[in-house]
Amino acid sequence: xxxxxxxxxxxxxxxxxxxxxxxxRMAEGVNEAAARVxxxxxxxxxxxxxxxxxxxxxxxxxxxxxxxxxxxxxxxxEAPDTGYTFYRDL
Numbered sequence: 334x335x336x337x338x339x340x341x342x343x344x345x346x347x348x349x350x351x352x353x354x355x356x357x358r359m360a361e362g363v364n365e366a367a368a369r370v371x372x373x374x375x376x377x378x379x380x381x382x383x384x385x386x387x388x389x390x391x392x393x394x395x396x397x398x399x400x401x402x403x404x405x406x407x408x409x410x411e412a413p414d415t416g417y418t419f420y421r422d423l
Contacts, residue, residue: 345394
C-alpha cells in the first residue's frame, strides 16, 4: 500500500500564548486522500488525549494539510512521525 507524508498546520489555543503548530505525519492508504484522512484522524486522537488535552485552552486543533507527497519504504524510516514546531504569532 502506498505511503504518504503530510506537512500539517494546526491552529489551536494553548497556554503561554501559543496559537498553533506545524508537524509532519505519515500514513498509508490506497490513495493520497485515504491516507490523508487516516493521518488527520491519528493526529486528532493524539490531541484529544494525553498531555495535549491538559494544555489546550479550547477545542481540538483545526488541521490543514499544507503539502503532501508519496514516499517509498526508505522514506518511512527516514523521518520520525512525532514532534511539533509551535508558534505564537504568524
